[in-house]
Structures are given as C-alpha cells and as structure tokens.
Amino acid sequence: MVTNFQSHYIPNTPAEQDDLLAAIGLRNIDELFADIPDGYRNPTLELPAPLSELEIQRELNELAARNRPLASGPSFLGAGSYHHFIPSIVKAIMTRGEFLTAYTPYQPEVSQGTLQVIFEFQTMISALYGMEVANAGMYDGATSVAEAVLMACRVTRRQQVIVADTVSPAYRQVIATYCQAQGITIDITPADQVTGAITEATAGIVAQYPNFYGSLEDLQALGEAAHADGALLVVSADPLAMGMLKPPGEFGADIVTGEGQPLGIPPSFGGPYLGLFSCKQQYIRQMPSRLVGRTTDTEGRTGYVLTLQTREQHIRRERATSNICTNEALYALASSIYLAAMGRNGLRQAAELCYHKAHYAAAEIGKLDGYSLPQSGAFFQEFVVSCPQPPAEVNRRLMERNILGGLDVSDRFDNGMLLCVTEMNTRAEIDALVSALSEIA
Amino acid sequence: MLNKGGNRDTTRMLMDRSVSGRVGVITPELDVPAAPPLDAAYLRDSLPLPEVSEPEVVQYFTSLSQLNFSIDTHFYPLGSCTMKYNPKVNDEVAFLPGFAGIHPQQPAEQSQGALELLYRLQEFLTEVTGMSATSLATLAGAHGELAGVLMMRAYHLARGDSGRTKMGIPDSAHGTNPASAAMAGFDVVTIPSDADGNTDLAALREIAGDDLAGVMITLPSTLGLFDSHILEVCQVVHECGGLVYGDGANMNALLGRAKLGELGFDVCHLNLHKTFSTPHGGGGPGAGPVCCGEILAPYLAAPVVERVVDPGNGAGEFTLSEPAESIGKISGFHGNFGVLVRAYTYIRTLGAAGLQSISGNAVLNANYIMHALKDIYALPYDRTCMHEVVFSADRQRERGVSGLEVAKRLLDYGFHAPTMYFPLIVHEALMIEPTESETKETLDAFIDALRAIDAEATTEPELVQHAPHSTPVSRLDEATAARRPVLRWEPAAAD
Numbered sequence: 001m002v003t004n005f006q007s008h009y010i011p012n013t014p015a016e017q018d019d020l021l022a023a024i025g026l027r028n029i030d031e032l033f034a035d036i037p038d039g040y041r042n043p044t045l046e047l048p049a050p051l052s053e054l055e056i057q058r059e060l061n062e063l064a065a066r067n068r069p070l071a072s073g074p075s076f077l078g079a080g081s082y083h084h085f086i087p088s089i090v091k092a093i094m095t096r097g098e099f100l101t102a103y104t105p106y107q108p109e110v111s112q113g114t115l116q117v118i119f120e121f122q123t124m125i126s127a128l129y130g131m132e133v134a135n136a137g138m139y140d141g142a143t144s145v146a147e148a149v150l151m152a153c154r155v156t157r158r159q160q161v162i163v164a165d166t167v168s169p170a171y172r173q174v175i176a177t178y179c180q181a182q183g184i185t186i187d188i189t190p191a192d193q194v195t196g197a198i199t200e201a202t203a204g205i206v207a208q209y210p211n212f213y214g215s216l217e218d219l220q221a222l223g224e225a226a227h228a229d230g231a232l233l234v235v236s237a238d239p240l241a242m243g244m245l246k247p248p249g250e251f252g253a254d255i256v257t258g259e260g261q262p263l264g265i266p267p268s269f270g271g272p273y274l275g276l277f278s279c280k281q282q283y284i285r286q287m288p289s290r291l292v293g294r295t296t297d298t299e300g301r302t303g304y305v306l307t308l309q310t311r312e313q314h315i316r317r318e319r320a321t322s323n324i325c326t327n328e329a330l331y332a333l334a335s336s337i338y339l340a341a342m343g344r345n346g347l348r349q350a351a352e353l354c355y356h357k358a359h360y361a362a363a364e365i366g367k368l369d370g371y372s373l374p375q376s377g378a379f380f381q382e383f384v385v386s387c388p389q390p391p392a393e394v395n396r397r398l399m400e401r402n403i404l405g406g407l408d409v410s411d412r413f414d415n416g417m418l419l420c421v422t423e424m425n426t427r428a429e430i431d432a433l434v435s436a437l438s439e440i441a
Numbered sequence: 442m443l444n445k446g447g448n449r450d451t452t453r454m455l456m457d458r459s460v461s462g463r464v465g466v467i468t469p470e471l472d473v474p475a476a477p478p479l480d481a482a483y484l485r486d487s488l489p490l491p492e493v494s495e496p497e498v499v500q501y502f503t504s505l506s507q508l509n510f511s512i513d514t515h516f517y518p519l520g521s522c523t524m525k526y527n528p529k530v531n532d533e534v535a536f537l538p539g540f541a542g543i544h545p546q547q548p549a550e551q552s553q554g555a556l557e558l559l560y561r562l563q564e565f566l567t568e569v570t571g572m573s574a575t576s577l578a579t580l581a582g583a584h585g586e587l588a589g590v591l592m593m594r595a596y597h598l599a600r601g602d603s604g605r606t607k608m609g610i611p612d613s614a615h616g617t618n619p620a621s622a623a624m625a626g627f628d629v630v631t632i633p634s635d636a637d638g639n640t641d642l643a644a645l646r647e648i649a650g651d652d653l654a655g656v657m658i659t660l661p662s663t664l665g666l667f668d669s670h671i672l673e674v675c676q677v678v679h680e681c682g683g684l685v686y687g688d689g690a691n692m693n694a695l696l697g698r699a700k701l702g703e704l705g706f707d708v709c710h711l712n713l714h715k716t717f718s719t720p721h722g723g724g725g726p727g728a729g730p731v732c733c734g735e736i737l738a739p740y741l742a743a744p745v746v747e748r749v750v751d752p753g754n755g756a757g758e759f760t761l762s763e764p765a766e767s768i769g770k771i772s773g774f775h776g777n778f779g780v781l782v783r784a785y786t787y788i789r790t791l792g793a794a795g796l797q798s799i800s801g802n803a804v805l806n807a808n809y810i811m812h813a814l815k816d817i818y819a820l821p822y823d824r825t826c827m828h829e830v831v832f833s834a835d836r837q838r839e840r841g842v843s844g845l846e847v848a849k850r851l852l853d854y855g856f857h858a859p860t861m862y863f864p865l866i867v868h869e870a871l872m873i874e875p876t877e878s879e880t881k882e883t884l885d886a887f888i889d890a891l892r893a894i895d896a897e898a899t900t901e902p903e904l905v906q907h908a909p910h911s912t913p914v915s916r917l918d919e920a921t922a923a924r925r926p927v928l929r930w931e932p933a934a935a936d
Contacts, residue, residue, distance in 0.1 A: 007795045009526055009718075010802050011880040020805050020881065024812040029801040032808060032825055035667035036699045042797075045697045046568055050792035053530050060786060064539025066554030068547065077544050080773060087466050089499055091536070097513030098506035101527050104724035106519075107858050109849070109912040110510035112451075114723035117505055120455055123929040127489040133928050137724070139580040142773035150624075170773055177742075177769035181594055181626030216483050246485045259773065268535075269555050270545030270774025271580065272726035284926065290724065295922035298907075302452065303914040307922040313583070313620035314863075318629040323620035326581040326714060330722025333502075340455050340498045341465035344490040349468040359476030378480055395548065407546055427472040 007050075070267060073402035074429035076361075078382050078420025079212070080141065080168055081270060082262045084240060085350065085423055090264045090337045099333055104290075104326065108305045114329065115304035118292040121336045128242040128339075129256040130249025131278035137289030137327040138275020141259025142171045145206060145236045146178035147277065147288045147322055148255045149186075152204030152232045154286050154321070155254075159184050160201045164191040166211035171236060175206070191217060195225035204232040204255075209248055210241060213409065213418060214382030215375055223252035239263055239276060239335075241380045243342075243351030255279045264338025265331050274331040285311060288322030290329075353423035354381035357430060361421045364434045370441035374413050382420045384413050388441045391417040397440045403433055449504040456930045458501070459491035465498055508913045509723070510857045516883050520829045520860035520872025521615070521663055523693045523715035525803075528790070531719065531783035540782055545774035549760050555778065556759035560746040562785045566730050569788075569796070570689070570709055571700025574738035576745050576764075577730045577776040582690055584771065585710025585729030586621035586657070591768040592708055592733065592740040593655050593684045594625050599740075599766060602682065605654035609678075611640060613664055613864040618657045618688060627654060634866060638664045638822040640674050649677050655684035660701065661691045661827035663864040665807065665872070675705025684708065684737070692716040693876065694804055694827035697797035701732075708733035717784035728780040739766040744775055802877035803828040806884055810873055813888040817895045821867050829874035833867055842898040842905045844869035849916070850897070850908035854890035 006013065012020070021027065033041055051059065070083045077083075094100065098113060105111030105118075118136040125134035138144040149161050161179075163172055165188050172188060179186055189197050194205055205226050210216050223233040232254035237247070240262035248256045260274030261267070279287060285308065293307035313320040342350060358381040366373045370388030385406070387394045394417060395405040406419035421430065478484075493501075510517065517524035535541065543552055563575040579585040590608065597605045608627035610618045612634055619629045630648050635641040640658070656678050661667045668674065675685050687701045687709030693716045695701075701709050713719050714727035721727070731741060743763035750757050761775065791799065804827050811820065811830040818832040834844035848858035848871060860872040875884060897905050909915065 007791060007798055009528060009791075009795075010798060010877050012802060012806075016881050017802065017805060020809045020884075024808050026808075029805055032801070032804045033667075033698050035669050035825065037669075037672055037704075040672075040699050040703055042698060043571065043700050043703060045793035045796065047565060047793045047796070048789065050795050051789050053790070056530060056786055056790050057534065059789065060534040060537065060782070061539075063554035063558050064534070064537040066557070067539045067543045068551040069538040069542030070544055071538060071542055075544070077546060079546055081545050083544070085468075087495075089495060093499065093502045093506070095532060096503065096506045098509045098511045099723055100532075100720045101512035101517075101524075102509045102723045103517065103519055103522050103524060103721050103857075106860075107510070107848075107852065108917050109909050109914055110508075110515075110852050110857065111723075112508035112913050113505040114509055116451065116454075116508070117502070117723075119929070123454070123456065124490060126929050130485075139584060140773045143580070143584075143771075170770060173770040174772065177591070177771050178624070180768070181591060181624070183626075220482075242485070243488065244479070244484060246483055250485070266536075266541040266779075267544045268541045269543045269552065269778040271772070271777040272779050273773065284928070291926070291928055293922040294927040295918045297914040297917050299915055301914055303917045305917050305919050305922050307919065307926055307928075309923075313616035315616070316620075317616045318619035318623040320616065320620040320623075323583040323587060323617050323624055324581070325583045325615075325617050326712075326721070326727040327725040328580075328722075329724030330720070330726060333723065337498065337502055339490060340493060340501075341495060342490070343459075343463075343465050343492045344488050345464065345492065346466040346468060347490060348488060353468060353471060355479065356471055356476045357473055360473035363476075378483055399548075399551070404544070404547065404551075423468065430473065 074425065074432055075404040076406050076419045076421060076433060077404050079407040079418055080170060080259065081267045083267060083422055083424045084262050086264050086266065087341050089341060090334050093337050094330060094334045105306060108303060112303060115292050117333050117336055119294060119304050121332045122292060124336060124339045125276055126278055128239050128247065129237060129278045130247030131256050132281040133284050134278035135287055135289050135291050136332045137324055138277045139327055140273040140275050141236060142174040144257035144275035144277050145171050146175045148234045148257050149175050149206065150178060151255060151286050151288065152234055153184055155232060155283055156203040156230065158201055158203035161204050161206065162187050162189050162194055162197050162202055163206040164189060164194050166191040166213060167206055167208045168212040195221060198225050198229045198231055200229050202229055202231040204234045206234045209235050209237040210380045213375060213384050214379040216378040219248055219251035219253065241351055243347035244355060260331065260335050263335035265334055272328055272331055274328045274335055284308065286321060289324040289327060350423050357425055358383065358421035361430045365437060368438050368441060371437060381422055382418060384409060384416045384418050386413055387415040387417055390415055394440055398436055401436050403436055447504055447507060449500045451504045454930050455491040455493060458493050458497060461492055463492045463494045465493055465495050515855060515857055516879060516887055517857040518859055518873045518875050519857055520874040521690060523874060523876060525718055525876035526878035527718050527720040528787065531786045534786055535779045535782040553759055556746050558785055559781060560748055560759050562781055563746060565788050566711060566732055570732040571702030572732035573735045574741060575730055575732045576741040577781055578742045578744060578772050579729040579731055580772050580777050581725060581727040582710055582712040582729040583617040583621055585731045586617055587624055588731050588742045588768060588771050589686050589708045589710055590622050590625040592737050593686065595740045595766060595768050596737055597654055604652050607653050609648050609653060609656035612866050613662050614657065614659055615663060615690060622657065638662065638666045639668045639670045642670055642673055645674060645677050649681035651682060653681055653683045655686055657686040657688060659688040659691060661694050664822055664831050665826040665829035666822060667827055671704055690715060691828060694800055696800040697793055698800050702734055708737050713780055713784040718787045719780045719783040726777050726780050728777040739764050740768055742771040743767045743769060799877050806875040806877065806879060809884060810875055810888060814891055817892060829872055831867055832871045834869035834871055837895060837898045838869050840898045841902050844871050846905050846908060847871065847894055850894045850905045851890060852909040853911045856887055856890060
C-alpha cells in the first residue's frame, strides 16, 4: 500500500479522492493497479525526500553557482554554440502560458497562435537562407543535417554521400549515427577535394557555411560540381551570419539546414536548440517533419493548419519521411520573435558587428610573437590561431584571468585554437584577450 | 470557449506590417576599427525580413498567444500527451545564468554543477525505470526510440547475430514506433491486440523466431490498459533471443507502481515533457532519455556523465564519456539540458511518495471519467483503465455525429479535444487523459459537457456536426492546404 502524499501539484484532497473512489466503487487507489502482476506492484523507489520550493531553489542555485556563465567574463568559445544578444522580449513572450503550455497544434481551431507563428518562422527562415520552403520541426543543427543526408538519398535514390572534413566533427558523428542502419556510405573528404570526388553514385555533398573552422568555402563551385553528376548540395549554414552573407540558396544549394541557437536561444549547456531545415519547392514531399500551410475556414477567413501530413509518422508509420514527432516548436517561436525584433537592419548590424570585431581580434592576435593564423581567406566570426603552447595550457592560463578561450583544434592545426568573437565582446574584452595571450607566449 | 483578452489585429503578418525605417532592436556602435569589407561574392544583396518596432512585436505575438488553448488556460485532456500542470519553478531555475548561460564545450571544471545535475538525473531515471544505466542525449521521445532500436541492432550484430531483421510492433502503437524501427533498418511486423486489449500472445509466438530483433511495447498501451500478459510477452521474446523495447510515453500511470526493468524490458525511453511535466511548448522542446539494462548499457548513445573518484582523497569529479560500444553521438551536444533541469527539479520536488501520488491520481481521474460516461459513450474495453480512457463514438455515429465532431464540439464548451481516431484499432476513438493536476470540479464539468454533447447529437445534430462555433476560426480546409501548399508569406500580387 502506497502512502498518500498531498502534493501542491495535485489539487484533489484525500477526501475528494475518496469521493472519486466511491463513485467508481473502490476503496483505495491501490485497487486501480490490480492488473500489475503480484510481486511487481509498488516497488521500492529510492529517491531523495521531497523538497519545498524554497529548498529546491536553494539546491538549484547551489548547482548553478558551480558553473561559469559566459557573461561572467570575456568569452571566446563558439564552435557550434554561440554567445549572442537576446532581446528581453524573447523570454517575456515565449514564457506566456498560452504558448508554453500548449501541445502540438493538432486542433487548428484552438491553436492558431502557434500555427501562425510557425508560418512566420517558415517565411523568415526561407528568406534567411534564400530557399523556397522551410519546415518547423527539427531538433538541432546536427540532427537537421543528418536528416538532410537521408533526404538527399531518398530524392536521388543513391546511397553515397560526401561530407567535407570542414563540417563540424559533431555533425559528422551524428550523420554517421543516423546512417548506420541505412546502407548509406559516408565519405569524409578534404574540403578541397570534394568536387573531384563526386560521381554518378553520389546522392549529395555536405558543406558547412561558414565551415567549422570559420572559413567561407566556394559554395558556387560545390553546387555546380554536385549538379553536374545529379547530386544534391546540402549546406549547414549559420543563420545569424545570413544577416550579411549571401545565402546558400543563391549558390544553388538544394537543402539548407542550420543550428537555430544563434537566433535568440541561450547556450544552455547545449540545448534545447532548434534545427533549421529548408529546401527547394520540388522536394517538399520528401521533407521530414512539420509544415504549416495557409488555408481558409468555412467562412472564408484565413487560417493555418499542419499540412502535407501524409509524409509524417502518425499517418505513414514505417514509410514516413522521418520519425520526428515532438521537436522544438517553442524555440521556433523564440527565433521568430528574435528575427521580428532584429528585423532587416538589426540582423545585418549584429552580423557586421561580429565580422568586424572578429577581424580586429584576428589582426591583433596575428601580430603577437609566437601566434599565427594558419588559415587565409574569408571568414565571418571564427578563426583558428596557432598558439606557442598547447591550447589546453593556453586556456588554463586565460581562465586564471577569467577569460574563456577557444576550442582546442590541435588535432587539425598545430597547437590550434578556434576562437569566436561576437557582438557580445567589447573592444576592452578583445584587448584583454590579446594582452593575456601576449603574456602567456 | 475562447475569450480573447485583447483587440490587437492578428490578421496582418509581420511582412504586411513592415514599414521601412521602423526599428525593433538598437545595436551598439562598432567600437573597433572597421575591417576591410568581405569579397562581394560572399555578400547578400537584400535581406527580406520585416521592419517593425518593439511594441508591435510584443503586441502581435501576445495577441497570437491568445488564439491558443493551453494547459494554463483550458483543460487539455489530449490522450497520450499527458498535458499536466507545468510547474513555474522549473522554468525559473532553468533560466538561471549558471544553467542557461553556460557553453556546452566549456572545460568540465567550469560546469561541475551542470554535470552533477545530469549525473543525478541519470540515477533518478535509472531508479524509476528499474534499469541499470541512462543516457540523456536524446532530444524527444521518438529520438529516444531511434537510439533504443539502434542499440538493439548493435547488440545483435556484436554477437554475430545478423539475421534479426524484424521488429514486432503492436497494432495500437504510436506511429513513431514503426517509423523509428524503419530508420534503424528493421522490417516492421504488426502484432495484433486480443479481445481484452492485451498483446495477442498466440500471434506473438508466431513471429518469435531467430529473425526477430525484438518488440516495441507501450505500457500501459495506447488503449490506456496495463497489458496483463506483459510478463509472458517479455518471456516469449527473450526465449527467441529478442529484446523488449519499452515506449515510456504513458509512464505517468506507472510512476512508483511498476518498474519496466523488473517486468523484463531491456531498454526504454521516457518522455520528460509528458511524465516529468516539462512544458510542451506547442510542439517541443522535449527530452527522451534512454534507460537500459546491463546488457545494453555499453551501446547507449554518447555522451553519458560519469563520476570519477580520485583514489587519493575520495573527491568525485563529473565528466562526459562515451560508452564502450556506443551507437555514437545522436545530437549536437549533451541533450536538451534546459528540459533536463526542469525534470530534475520536478523529481526533487516530489520524491518517491510524490511520484506515486501522481500516478495514483492520474489513474483515479481517468477511471472516474470512464465510470461517469460509459453509459452513453461506448467503451470497447470495459476494464480498469490506467491514466487514460479510450471511448468510441459509435453510438453517436449512429445518430450522424462522428467522433471528430464530438471532439470539435468540446472546443465550444471550453475544453481541448481528446485525441481522436487513435489508436487505430478503435472505431471513432476518443482518447481522454485528464492527468493528476485537475480538480474534481473540472472533471465534473468536462463530464457534463460530454453528456450534453451526446444529448445534442439527438436534439440538434447539426450544431455538433458543424462545430466549433466559438473559436477564432471554424473548420479549416485541410484538403486545399495540402493540394496547393502555401508555406510562406508572399507579397500580394500587383494587379
């Protein structure tokens, strides 16, 4: 017999529970669980004792205090998760209960808020990437590009994909995980050899823009080479960089995915984030996950519905284009609020701030004795620095000055550190980094 | 009924509102020397985003929010979705700068608090499910399913058992189960349910052979029933060398009442956005941790959190690690951390007794609704239900009113619709899940509404057939939406 515990999340009192039990002719709640076999019912559950809200806040504050937030000092770590400004209105709106505590909009008559937001989101993501269609239903940047690989194979009915070695290592690993049971061959190829590696068996090629090490690759050449052999160009692109960069759609990309986190989503130790996914119109019936379409109601009023659902798991089951159900709709809302507020000019200004500050930092660090910039060519907000000592050691000594350094990429560049500079970094922070690096050398 | 609180216009989209020169956010001045411009080949010519001011953004989105039903504003008995109250403290702690403001690749010594929280949550979920190990890396229920079935595949292959190509899935299963099995390369074999709504054991025995990789079982089933054959199901599958996957979507019924690991399941996922009260957000984020027994633990998705103890001083340090035979990395970083913080907070708030009270009240409320309505709504399986009850609107259908129409009419009464036409094996299915967090008064009002709608089906069937009447829009033309898809805003065509 389980002791009854009156939680503040359960309104009915023991007396009211007894009324409900009486109405169904039972004496206690345990009788409801008689179908559970004897010996397996009411197992011991070893969990810590319950806490009051005051105590739980104290415990969580103590755990949080043992982490170093990015805002607590100069931070130059990017590599797939970025420190960008988030206007106050994003949190204020996204935490409204009407958005926060609604389900997936299966009942369109009482979900027009969520549906219209998703339609706005699809519109703005298509615009950012220069693509015809965007969905609203991917988990994160890594899984979006993995789903794009699967889709490229469906579209072309081919089973080989070339992934540039300048694509995020995490993305490459997730692609491998998603493809392990599909009979798809993944060839990781040096970025400058991708065009030469494409054959008539190639379903698609995958590039990142800017690439994981910050550089801008020649998407035009990749697209032309892919299309010459009937393969698709899949690009994973930083959506905030699209504030200034020519979008992959204008280079002929067939599927463009991305990590939506830069658009108003906090770094939050890696999630929840937001997968972005867009493609050419001709491929929409092969797209994974949710799409919202505009239509009219019985009185001719404009309204929005989930559409092309015959692609999805709840209709098509094992023949669905993906198994995705719950995804990251709340963060599609967050990024829609962000993009609406930033707008045409704000997003460009934010991107340009990142660009100029990163270039200032790179130029200053490049002047230091012992440091060099191993990559030439165009970049956006990230760049690799070759350090005079192992990056782990440099980072340790930076942290002594409360500066969070970059990602260790010494597996690819000699003592390489991948630094990221965004609009959050003031000139004083950049100068502090440069001066600290100079002392460490 | 939906009473819209404000009168701001929501018919014009952001691009319709855009006025050149309006500013939503002011960015700081550049404080470093400008760099040489980027090669023009990389620069975009135009950026077709809106130009709207901050007040307009707030007013527009707030007004849109008021077009939604939500748990905070309406009873939301959507079966299989566990739309329970989402505690506000969980959101508050997830937004702490020490959680929301940390980078996933900071060195471990700068994120010990976060890693310890994840470690403890792994232990809690392992305990709740009666398993041996947990990975938190999967981002939703279906994502957990994919990881779980890939683990089953990897286990068989590691033993050189490469002929196991089939995955048995009950006819009542969620669509994600067959879709996930297909993504892991399996051929799906459907297992029928018997007359009592349990797994048909004879049919299971027929497919149990050396080509069966395993089965995916939802417990309680999507019929809202605890499968009273569950021990035999696990036994039959294990005897043929297969593994049993548990879809934890309905775990709200079993918290502290039964452990999947003890019943014989080898691996399962949990939906933290259902059972552990993290907000559904209009379709996510969720989290779908995978818990498994000892034999599958080496195959868990990476990363998992480990506690490394210094033998010298006994001090523990938390680190991320990859299980020995991991199916690999399945998401960008370490899982949906913000969701995991909320679920941790929920479990710490409730403890064992609280979790048992959750399942007890969730099941009690569902049975209360079942008893109060089964005289007028057909009950295909007349036995004690778990956290949800599945009716059929067959008797209303005889009077010309479908299950869909009953559900739509409920919207006029101010209640979200139940899940309709699922599971597929019940005609005109109406699947109702009240959860533990509703009052007796709400349950009674909902029961009264469904009785009133049944009466309307006799007296005014047209009223029900054309419902809803009081919502911001009426029935929408989904056929045209799919036939001629309009998926983004376009400027109005010039005449």
